[in-house]
Amino acid sequence: MNDILFTPLRFDRGPALKNRILLAPLTNEQSNEDGTASQDDFDWIETCARAGYSMVMTCAAHVLENGKAFNNQLGIFDDKHEPGLRKIADIIRKHGGVSSVQLHHAGMRAQFNGETPNIGPSAIAEYNTRALALCEVEELRDAFIEAAARAERAGFDGVELHGAFGWILTQFLSPTLNRRTDRYGGPLENRVRLIFEIIDGIRKRCRPDFQIGVRFSFERYGQTFEDVYRVCEMLVEEQKIDFLDLVPWDVKKAVDVGPFAGRKMLEVFSQLCGTSVKVGTSGKVMDAQTLLSVFDYGLDFIMIGRSAILNKDFLSQVLSTPDYLSPKTPVTKHHLRQQGLSDAFIKYLANWNGFVE
Numbered sequence: 001m002n003d004i005l006f007t008p009l010r011f012d013r014g015p016a017l018k019n020r021i022l023l024a025p026l027t028n029e030q031s032n033e034d035g036t037a038s039q040d041d042f043d044w045i046e047t048c049a050r051a052g053y054s055m056v057m058t059c060a061a062h063v064l065e066n067g068k069a070f071n072n073q074l075g076i077f078d079d080k081h082e083p084g085l086r087k088i089a090d091i092i093r094k095h096g097g098v099s100s101v102q103l104h105h106a107g108m109r110a111q112f113n114g115e116t117p118n119i120g121p122s123a124i125a126e127y128n129t130r131a132l133a134l135c136e137v138e139e140l141r142d143a144f145i146e147a148a149a150r151a152e153r154a155g156f157d158g159v160e161l162h163g164a165f166g167w168i169l170t171q172f173l174s175p176t177l178n179r180r181t182d183r184y185g186g187p188l189e190n191r192v193r194l195i196f197e198i199i200d201g202i203r204k205r206c207r208p209d210f211q212i213g214v215r216f217s218f219e220r221y222g223q224t225f226e227d228v229y230r231v232c233e234m235l236v237e238e239q240k241i242d243f244l245d246l247v248p249w250d251v252k253k254a255v256d257v258g259p260f261a262g263r264k265m266l267e268v269f270s271q272l273c274g275t276s277v278k279v280g281t282s283g284k285v286m287d288a289q290t291l292l293s294v295f296d297y298g299l300d301f302i303m304i305g306r307s308a309i310l311n312k313d314f315l316s317q318v319l320s321t322p323d324y325l326s327p328k329t330p331v332t333k334h335h336l337r338q339q340g341l342s343d344a345f346i347k348y349l350a351n352w353n354g355f356v357e
């Protein structure tokens with residue numbers, strides 16, 4: 001099994017990955033109040049980088065102050081964030097990992113402060129959201145590009161655009177949340193324009209070997225599987241990004257409605273493989289058999305989230321012990337502390353249904 005997993009993953013741009021198992025982006029609410037990285041951030045990143053994940057991605061980092069979704073979220077919208085980010089990139093490099101920052105803006109789902117409305121593609125009363133003016137969409141685009149440039153300056157190998165889970169890039173993609181009539185709304189080609197312009201901007205602004213990934217999910221927020229799949233095809237055709245990170249939340253899931261109904265999501269994702277844009281996924285990989293099944297479908301990489309939290313040695317254990325199984329949740333706080341999690345991270349995990357005892 002180690003043959004597949006330890007075949008380096010080479011990209012057209014930037015460093016190759018030493019293995020096919022990456023750390024998923026994991027929000028942990030442990031940065032300082034102003035979004036600068038804390039000692040807890042450094043310790044957690046070190047725990048994961050030391051564990052051997054070939055790419056270590058940060059938690060979602062907001063590219064504008066008004067895009068914050070979580071308490072004590074990592075920020076990347078100001079020069080004050082750069083020293084902490086540099087330290088994170090240094091730690092990952094020291095352990096032989098490739099580093100990436102996940103770029104995020106919560107849009108209409110930002111932390112509501114009760115006074116100013118949140119921003120989004122369109123005005124939506126239930127979210128207290130006002131529509132961005134055209135020039136503000138351009139500013140948002142530029143904030144993503146500026147954040148990528150900041151990540152580059154801090155020594156990261158690349159960034160991932162967070163286009164999943166209903167955050168602002170999903171909101172633009174969504175035919176129900178995006179009701180604009182300008183060039184960023186209407187047909188799919190317009191709804192996807194923001195993402196494509198951000199990618200173009202990063203390519204112009206950052207060094208040629210800077211890696212760009214894009215993350216998508218396929219459900220909720222008015223999205224259809226086939227629409228998101230079409231966007232993936234467009235990105236693969238364009239060849240301007242280096243990887244697609246597609247999240248079904250459970251790698252065994254099948255598509256439930258539409259033209260792909262009944263087909264395993266991984267089987268559909270595999271149709272996107274075979275070009276310079278590498279394709280990976282994540283979702284409930286708790287044992288070796290499930291881990292390997294991802295590669296049976298021909299995908300290029302797997303990202304590990306919950307199993308990495310539940311056991312800091314998940315990677316070595318799953319590789320050495322064929323019948324290894326991640327600890328069953330809920331687990332105790334004591335257990336999580338032993339895995340190197342901070343009290344802040346454990347407190348955040350307590351919000352996740354059934355995770356912490």
Ligand SMILES: Cc1cc2nc3c(=O)[nH]c(=O)nc-3n(C[C@H](O)[C@H](O)[C@H](O)COP(=O)(O)O)c2cc1C
Binds near residue numbers: 027059303
């Ligand atoms: C505690 C926690 C925090 C997460 N934070 C993020 C995040 O910041 N950005 C993101 O795109 N996904 C986030 N996710 C989703 C994971 O990256 C991953 O895709 C998902 O958990 C499925 O993989 P898993 O079953 O291996 O955990 C989070 C998941 C968990 C459990």
